[in-house]
Structures are given as structure tokens and as C-alpha cells.
Amino acid sequence: MSIPDKVVNRLSLYHFILEDLRDDEQYISSTKIAQLLNIDDSQVRKDIKYLDNSGKCRVGYDAKKLKKSIENCLGFEQKRDAFIVGAGNLGAALAKYDSFKDYGLNILAMFDNNSKKIGTIINGKEVFDITRIANLSSRLNVEIAILTVPKEFAKGTAQYLAGAGIKYIWNFTPCILDVPKDVKVWNENLIGSFLQFTNSDEKEEK
């Protein structure tokens, strides 16, 4: 069953909550989850209905079952290898973001064109010369690139990645990339996110 993006997003937030429970907290209610996220508990129950085995019982949800069920449903076990392209602050921050691994995203290496950065290691990930990406992506069978280069290099780099066999670009730059149809781009639009945040506030104030 296809799950809407918003639901995927919320299910992953529920998973954060479940991860954080103490060992003696065997059950959790939709009300508790809803309260922590400041949303409606009917919303929580609706989202959880997308799962196969939610662990629902008289006193709430069995926390371990619910957690497992979110993991299965969102595919945490399907490991996906990726490269980070751009070893600046954002690239380094993402390379150090160890939580990614728990959710199936495995960052194998980083790429940059700055000779001072090439050869350094960030959180166990080596920074390679960007010209080596075609070779390494085919050898390691990596199709996902996380693009964190400065704005002015975004478009050129994206086209370079497409030529190097990358099929998915998770784009952290505030640029619209123009790549061939067979390359999928997911815009991590931080500005849009900020505007949603401030906009939702105004909505509530009205």
C-alpha cells in the first residue's frame, strides 16, 4: 500500500519517540504520542492504520511491536548506500549524523574538488576527488548522491553526477537542478521548510 509523504514523515517521528522509551515502558497510547508532537490523537491512530501489525491492545500499543512494524513498513532494513558530494560544513554534518545508519542510509564516502579536503576522513568516511566518482559509484554500486556543494556549483555538479551514473540526488542546495529524466531529484528545501513553519504559525493565529 502506498503511504502518503506526510504519513511517512510522521511515522518516522513516532519511531523517534519509541526509540526513546525506557525499557519498562511496554505500552504507549496514541494520546501520549499525539501530545509529544502536539497533534491530534485521531491523526496518530489514522497513521498507524497504514501499518500491518501495529501491536494495538487494550492499554495502547505494544511499543516494541509498533516500532518493528514502522521499521518494516518504511523499509529501514533495506540498506541504501550513498555518497556525500561536497565536504563543507553541511556535508561534514551529514557525514557525522550517525542516526542515518539506523534508518537504512549508509554513507560510504565523500567527494570534493578541494585538494585540502581530498584524503581527509570525516567520521570514518574518506573524502575523494570528485573526478573519481564515476569509477567508485560503479565499483561500489552506489546510485544515491547527497548534494551539499555551494549554491553556485550545484547545477554543474548535478550534471556531472548524472554523467557519472548517479540515479538519485538528495539536493540540499537552494537550486533547482536540471538533470536527465532518469535521474531523480529530491529537494531538501530548507527555505520552504522555514516558510511552512512561519506560515503555519500565522494560520493558527488567525
Next chain:
Amino acid sequence: MSIPDKVVNRLSLYHFILEDLRDDEQYISSTKIAQLLNIDDSQVRKDIKYLDNSGKCRVGYDAKKLKKSIENCLGFEQKRDAFIVGAGNLGAALAKYDSFKDYGLNILAMFDNNSKKIGTIINGKEVFDITRIANLSSRLNVEIAILTVPKEFAKGTAQYLAGAGIKYIWNFTPCILDVPKDVKVWNENLIGSFLQFTNSDEKEEK
């Protein structure tokens, strides 16, 4: 008129495209925008209907008018001051993200508890001792904090921020924050975002 989050997000992407046009590109069609984002052009036209004066004409949209109209509608001119809390890689990356300013987000200062970082300046933003945040937020009238501390400090720091008068937390940590009702949290859920990306791919493949 209240605009759905997804539409806000897409309108900001359209704005990126409009910003990027050459001076001699006076008009743009919904088809062109749709093609760059790999979405339906009917979607683009529907989104643009939320705007007051879209600059629609026989040959497409007047690019300058459409751009201005998105700016008005999403409130780019309402400057919002914010602090970054956590001067690690992610905090530094966001401090260096100059595009924020164009979209109304003005980062005034950063905070950390690491004495090596306190007093340093990142892209013109001074890093202050976290204990000074209550004083500075009230003096400078700043209510927004961008939270980029390591996961293990996220909850404690959020509570500290709430006590220091912060009313909005843009949360980049993979943690659900437990703060008083009057503090609004916007979860920048990178993991959820990645899962949406990989999930949408599966949807299309089916």
C-alpha cells in the same frame, strides 16, 4: 487564505527557478516550471492560483510579477530574527547559508557551551555562551531558535531554551522535544525526508 504546506514548499521552489532566470527571460510557462521540477503542469497552475497577482498572460507568466507575488504571499519581507543553538558542523553550515536572508530569516548569533567555540565568529555571527541566551533573546527580541546540538543534548537544551523565553524551535535533531505548550516545535526531520524519498521511488516503480 491559508496555503497548504506542500504548496508553500512548491511555491518556494518556483521562486528558486524565477531567481535563476536570465534578465532577458521575461516570461515563463507552467510547463517549463513543471518540467524542471518533474511534476505535472496542472499542479503548477493550481499552486499559482493561491497567489494574488500571478502575472498570468497569453505567453505564460510575467516572471518578475510572479516572483514578487510569491514573495508577498509567503512573507519574505517579514524579517524574522533567529539564533542558532549548537555551533557544530550543522550549525556552522546553516550560519553560512546566506540564502536564508533573502527569504526573511535573519540569523543574529549562535550559542554553544564549548569554551573553544565561544567567542569565535562564523560568517559574521558571534558564538555566545549558551547561558547568555535568555538575556540576549529578551534584549534583541528573538523568539526563534534553530536547534543543531548533538542528539544527546537535544531535549535538555530545548527545555533550557523554553525557560530562556524562546517561543519557536526549528529542530534539526532526530529527537522529539518535550517543551511547554506555548513553545512551538518544527521538526526538520531529515530521516523522514530520506524515507519519503526512497518510498516515493518505490511507489513509482510499482
